[in-house]
Structure formats: structure tokens, C-alpha cells
Amino acid sequence: MSSGFSTIDGGSATSPGGFTAAAAHAGLKADGALDVALLVSATSCATAGAFTKNALRAAPVIYDAQFLSERPGRVRAVAMNARVANACTGAAGLEAARAMARCAEEAAGLPPRTALVLSTGVIGAPLPVDKVERGLRAAAAKLSPEGGADAARAIMTTDTRPKHCAVRLETPAGPVTIGGMAKGAGMIHPDMATLLAVLTTDAVSEPGTLRSFWKHVVDRTFNAISVDGDTSTNDTVLLLANGQAGVDPSRDGATWKLFEEAVTAVARTLALAIVADGEGATKRLEIQIVGAQTEAHAREVGRAIARSTLVKTAIYGGDPNWGRVLAAAGVAGVALVAERITLQAGSDGGAEGWLTLASGGATALADPKQARAIFEQKAIRLRLDLGLGRAEAVVWTCDLSPDYVRINSDYTS
Amino acid sequence: MSSGFSTIDGGSATSPGGFTAAAAHAGLKADGALDVALLVSATSCATAGAFTKNALRAAPVIYDAQFLSERPGRVRAVAMNARVANACTGAAGLEAARAMARCAEEAAGLPPRTALVLSTGVIGAPLPVDKVERGLRAAAAKLSPEGGADAARAIMTTDTRPKHCAVRLETPAGPVTIGGMAKGAGMIHPDMATLLAVLTTDAVSEPGTLRSFWKHVVDRTFNAISVDGDTSTNDTVLLLANGQAGVDPSRDGATWKLFEEAVTAVARTLALAIVADGEGATKRLEIQIVGAQTEAHAREVGRAIARSTLVKTAIYGGDPNWGRVLAAAGVAGVALVAERITLQAGSDGGAEGWLTLASGGATALADPKQARAIFEQKAIRLRLDLGLGRAEAVVWTCDLSPDYVRINSDYTS
Numbered sequence: 001m002s003s004g005f006s007t008i009d010g011g012s013a014t015s016p017g018g019f020t021a022a023a024a025h026a027g028l029k030a031d032g033a034l035d036v037a038l039l040v041s042a043t044s045c046a047t048a049g050a051f052t053k054n055a056l057r058a059a060p061v062i063y064d065a066q067f068l069s070e071r072p073g074r075v076r077a078v079a080m081n082a083r084v085a086n087a088c089t090g091a092a093g094l095e096a097a098r099a100m101a102r103c104a105e106e107a108a109g110l111p112p113r114t115a116l117v118l119s120t121g122v123i124g125a126p127l128p129v130d131k132v133e134r135g136l137r138a139a140a141a142k143l144s145p146e147g148g149a150d151a152a153r154a155i156m157t158t159d160t161r162p163k164h165c166a167v168r169l170e171t172p173a174g175p176v177t178i179g180g181m182a183k184g185a186g187m188i189h190p191d192m193a194t195l196l197a198v199l200t201t202d203a204v205s206e207p208g209t210l211r212s213f214w215k216h217v218v219d220r221t222f223n224a225i226s227v228d229g230d231t232s233t234n235d236t237v238l239l240l241a242n243g244q245a246g247v248d249p250s251r252d253g254a255t256w257k258l259f260e261e262a263v264t265a266v267a268r269t270l271a272l273a274i275v276a277d278g279e280g281a282t283k284r285l286e287i288q289i290v291g292a293q294t295e296a297h298a299r300e301v302g303r304a305i306a307r308s309t310l311v312k313t314a315i316y317g318g319d320p321n322w323g324r325v326l327a328a329a330g331v332a333g334v335a336l337v338a339e340r341i342t343l344q345a346g347s348d349g350g351a352e353g354w355l356t357l358a359s360g361g362a363t364a365l366a367d368p369k370q371a372r373a374i375f376e377q378k379a380i381r382l383r384l385d386l387g388l389g390r391a392e393a394v395v396w397t398c399d400l401s402p403d404y405v406r407i408n409s410d411y412t413s
Numbered sequence: 414m415s416s417g418f419s420t421i422d423g424g425s426a427t428s429p430g431g432f433t434a435a436a437a438h439a440g441l442k443a444d445g446a447l448d449v450a451l452l453v454s455a456t457s458c459a460t461a462g463a464f465t466k467n468a469l470r471a472a473p474v475i476y477d478a479q480f481l482s483e484r485p486g487r488v489r490a491v492a493m494n495a496r497v498a499n500a501c502t503g504a505a506g507l508e509a510a511r512a513m514a515r516c517a518e519e520a521a522g523l524p525p526r527t528a529l530v531l532s533t534g535v536i537g538a539p540l541p542v543d544k545v546e547r548g549l550r551a552a553a554a555k556l557s558p559e560g561g562a563d564a565a566r567a568i569m570t571t572d573t574r575p576k577h578c579a580v581r582l583e584t585p586a587g588p589v590t591i592g593g594m595a596k597g598a599g600m601i602h603p604d605m606a607t608l609l610a611v612l613t614t615d616a617v618s619e620p621g622t623l624r625s626f627w628k629h630v631v632d633r634t635f636n637a638i639s640v641d642g643d644t645s646t647n648d649t650v651l652l653l654a655n656g657q658a659g660v661d662p663s664r665d666g667a668t669w670k671l672f673e674e675a676v677t678a679v680a681r682t683l684a685l686a687i688v689a690d691g692e693g694a695t696k697r698l699e700i701q702i703v704g705a706q707t708e709a710h711a712r713e714v715g716r717a718i719a720r721s722t723l724v725k726t727a728i729y730g731g732d733p734n735w736g737r738v739l740a741a742a743g744v745a746g747v748a749l750v751a752e753r754i755t756l757q758a759g760s761d762g763g764a765e766g767w768l769t770l771a772s773g774g775a776t777a778l779a780d781p782k783q784a785r786a787i788f789e790q791k792a793i794r795l796r797l798d799l800g801l802g803r804a805e806a807v808v809w810t811c812d813l814s815p816d817y818v819r820i821n822s823d824y825t826s
Binding site: 053054055056057085087088090091122123124125232233309313316321322323324326327329330331332333334335336338339358360400401402405406 | 466467468469470498500501503504535536537538645646722726729734735736737739740742743744745746747748749751752771773813814815818819
């Protein structure tokens, strides 16, 4: 990561001061693996949330969004479970989310209405509340500042690796730590994905300050990744600030900027870990859109490319089929001028520079062998200059492999 | 097909009076297969076109759209080629499209500016104009009323079967014939797809009459199918009416309605043939959306379900993961009320009726064994009642199999 802050080896959501966590096996996953987790703060947290834009919000999303609109400064805990998403479950589902929150509050000895809830897994199945409650009580009994990694493991579904990290930031007023955990393997697409993430910090902050700051960070990280173009009912990304470090980074401009960079670094690390762990993924694709009229246009074009199954299968096959990239850009709903477009490719790291594939409406500029050599890399970068303005955005995705189909063709049973 | 008109065995775009066609091998496909085709009418045709909404329109689309805005009553021929789409090819591509049209006109002895052009295949490669012209001249030399099937074969890319059909309609003023041909296997999604279709009729009509009529038909047929959610640069669907039957079906309301049904039947037959031949497809899914506030809403919800790779992989696996259907409906950008939604499943034909999977916000209503028995069928129907109004739409798609990935992972070479 960048200078100004340093990565904490094995860091997690419990790296910042005052956070504890634990996980338990509650019988939701068949193999005895951890499937319920509890994260607790020693004091109330200012909290910002970003939620799915799916019209059918899962019960935990409805519960948390309502909670944060009413009590954004009162969060003490986050209760989590994997395997069952508690989505499309109606009034009973909302009652189950409430019960899950209440159980977490009681088990951790917290005041009423201080816990948020996160669920992920099968959509449309009822939440086995008894099991989840048993798991939360077991977790509450062993809360620890070392519990962050276990919590990250508990929320995995088709993830093959737990995802957590933390950084330490030195400020003139003293150190601040930012940590986080996330899950998400398939069904990942901006706004958002079966993507759960909880970032924590011991910085001092206010809900109002955090809210716009968090949207800005999420747009450039979790909302800039795509695995399969599907948008989940459950996506939730939270940022909790408990103030235990006694440092308010918003007090001076330079520190606030450094804090934003550090939070963005944690969010990007988790987001890229999700892409790298995409269901069946064998390659990573970074899509840089430059020369757009607005950042929103740039992001929409990048997303349209990231969503294209034809681009993703070509990336899987190492096939430099760049016409598909242009065709995919054309469906973004953004006006394009073919003659102004330049498309380049490079391998990640990119010390050897960019190879121009198409420019000014003419294609097939590059030596096909050189192009294939780039597309056969494990990490590929595309740079599409729209030639229309100065705004830019970066979107990350992975390839689409036969394994994706295998993983998703029989998920419920 | 329905009563009032009858299917013509082996019918094609040359079944209506006054149409001839032929195809040739011009060296574009590697295996000596037909790859260039020419369709000619004995007299000028009133013509309506529907084109891709991709922001990067291929040269033939730009050429044809311009042509039809200026001379919609003057079409005499359609020149077609497979293997190279002449898309994202700039000014040179547009000149190549012009040259292709001119060559067709000269070879068939037609007046200047009377031919439309259709191309399909790799995006971003220059059109080998010399080869295409040689093919068009060879085709022009053997135009025949029996050539429709060969023309349909010539425009195939990853299609495994040629797609053509025709119907004969008896009207009080005499018989009218409607025929057609189409191609499209992957990259198929509404508005539109690497989908080329040419429908022909010997009915008398005017361009102005045909235009709105054709949009109505296309919305319910070619724009109601999805293979992989990708939208091509080249999609074009044409309707040519040459008047050789001497019957104007718009003269009385009942005949006009029957004519619409017959044209819709031809378009639907071709559209469903495309879905059945989707790259790697093993199953067909029909999605009925009812109870919407507007037909546009119904179609958007149906398309969102048809686009979901998670729904399509579940269909491939015979997995009754109906939560994914609801989650996919939620990304359509249409406001939904979870408590009003009912989701049912049935097998195609559906004599055994509907099985309710979710209703009023409650899911998991059905016996999982019964549900799985339906999802394991080759043809599956879903019926989603939004409970918000009286509008409806039907969308068709296919499953996503590992073969789709195999076919598309190395297409250019």
C-alpha cells in the first residue's frame, strides 16, 4: 500500500482499538465450518452503510437501512450468518432479522437496538433462527480482539479464502487503525453484489461526515468490481468508527485526505480479493476508462465491458477479440464517437507499456501475436480512451470459465 | 401455427412471389461452406427496418438505416455475408458496405441505390471486399425462387442449423405469403443481438404503414429473446413487401389483424429457433411476466431474468433455485412490491398446470421434489405475477452451459 500508512500483517476488522469478534458453527453449513459471526465495539460507533439497489431488498438490508436512518450513531455490534440470505422471505424474514439482532444484543450484554445484521447464502429459504441464535450466543461467549479472521471465515459462501486486512495510519494527533472483512465470490456486480463488507476504525467521526465520505470510497472500490453482472438482494457495505483512538482525522485537510486514502486502500484490497476469488475465475481484468465526459459515464462504460459474457469468455480463452470490448462499450447507454476511440491493452504491472488495438475507428492495428501474448497473461489491463473529455474510472472483473457454470448449476442442494 | 394461415413445408424468404435468392462460397469461412448470399425482388419493396441500439453501430447498420430513411420504398435486394461483421471499422468500413451494395446492384442488373447490406461475424476486422464481391457475382448468376434455404445457410456463424420458414395466408382478396430467414446463436439480447433477419411478403404495402407495424411485431418476437445478454453492433431485422400478390391487407381491419398474426408467427418461429440454437444451449426457458403496470415494465423484468447468468446456470443444472429468479427481477429498474409477487413454474406445454414457488413474500411453498422435476425438463416456463397491474409480456431464453464458454473462449482464431 501507499506511504503514510502501513499494512498490518494478518490485520482484520478487530485490528482497530475497541473491536472484538468471534465466530461459531451453528449447523448452517454442512461440513462443521464456521457459519455465524459477531463483531462488537466497546463503545457506540458512528456508522455509514451502502446497500443493494435491487428492488427486492433482503430482510437484513431493510432492517439495517431503517436502523441507520434512525440511529446512525448508536451501533455496537454486527451479527452475521452465511448459507441462508434471508431474502425474499416476507414479513417472517423481517421478524427473523429483528430476532437475530435482539439475540446478538442480549448475548453480548448490549443495550436494545444497537446491533446490525448481515446474511448471505441461498435466496428464498427461511432463516433458521434457532440455529443462528445458538451460534450468536456461542460467539458472544468468546469475543476477542483476535477474532476478526474467524469472523471473516464464517461469512464465506462459495469464497475459497477468507478476506480481511488492516492498515495503521500515523497522524499528527496520533495513530489511527482501519480494518475490514468481506465476502463475495459470485453474483458480484456494482450496486452491488452478494457482497458483504464491514470496515472498522478507531478514528473519531460523526455519521453525517462518514456518509458522503463512504459513498465516495464505495463508488471507487466495491462498486467498481464485477464478477458475473448479477446484483444481489443482500449487498451491504458498512463503515463503523468507534473513536477509541481519540483522533478525529477530519480536523485538518491533509489528515482527512490521508485517512481517505487509507480507508480506500483497505476497501480496494478487499474488493480486489473478491474479484481474484470470483467463482471459477482464472484471470483478472482491469478496465481503465479515460477521456469520458463524466466519471459516471466512464464507470458505466467500464461496467458494461465487465458485464459482457463475450468479453469474459474471450479473456478466459486468451483470445484478443478486442472487437467484443468495443461492442460491449456500446451498450453502456453512453453516447460514443467511434472515430475518437482508442483501445489499448497491457499486462498488469505494465512495465512493457501499452499495445494499441484500435484507434480512430480503425482496428486490427496490432500484431495479433503481440496481442495474444498480452491476453494470455493472468492479469490483463485494458485502457479505453473515449476521446470525449477528461473524466476517468477503473473497473475490475474476472474471466468466465466453465467452472463458473459448474459451481452455479447446482447451488441450492 | 394458428388457423387462418398455414405453414409452408421448407418455406423460406423466397416463398412469397417475386423473390429469388442464391448463396456462394467466397472464401470467408475456412471450410468451403456458403458465406455470401443475395436476395432479390422482381419489383421495388416497401421496407421497414429495426436496428441495434448499440452506440457503436456497424457499417452495414449505418448504411441501411440511412438508406431506409431516404428510400424506404425502393429496395430491390439484400446482400449478405458471414464471418466478418464489418463493425468498428471506421470510414473504410462504411466505404466497404457501399462497395458491397454497389456490387450487388450491378451483378443483379438493378438500378443504383437499391440494395441493402447485412454482415455478421468477427467485430473489428476489415471486410475482405474482393472476396465478398466475387461471392455476390457468383450468387447473382444463379438466383432462384428455391434459393431461400441456401441464403439462410450462408449467413450462419456459430449457428448449428439454418433458420427459415414461411406461411400462406388466405384473405378475401386472395392469398398472401410471408417468408423469412434469420441467424443468431450467441450475443443475443433484446435491442437486439447478433441477429440478422429478413422477412419477405408479396403483400402490397407502404413504408409508412409497415414501420409502426414492424416495431410492434419486433418487440414481441426478436426483442423478446435473449441468449447471453450481449447486444451486437450489427443487429438488423428487415421486412420487405414487394406487392406481387396484389393484395393490400391493410384495406380491412380483420385482414390486417390476420396479417399481423401471420407475420408475428413467422418472426416468432425464427426468434425461437435462435433461442433453441443458442451457443451451448441445452434447455429453453419461457418467462411470462403478468400483472405489470405497463408492457414495457413487464418486458424489462422478463429481460432482467433472461440476462441473469445465475438463473441460466441454475436452469442448466436443473436446480429449482427460484430465489435467483426473484433477485434477478429486482435488478430490472422496475419498482416491485415483494408482498404482491407470485412466482410459478411449469413445463412447456404445461398440461399439468402451474406449481407455485413463492407468493405474497413467502417462498419455499412447493415440494422441492416437484419443483426439481419441472426444472429438470428440457423446456421450462416461469410465470411471475407482479400484482401491480394488467400488462404482460413474454421473454424467451436458453440456459448457460460449459459449452457456451468453450465456444466463446477462442472465436477469432
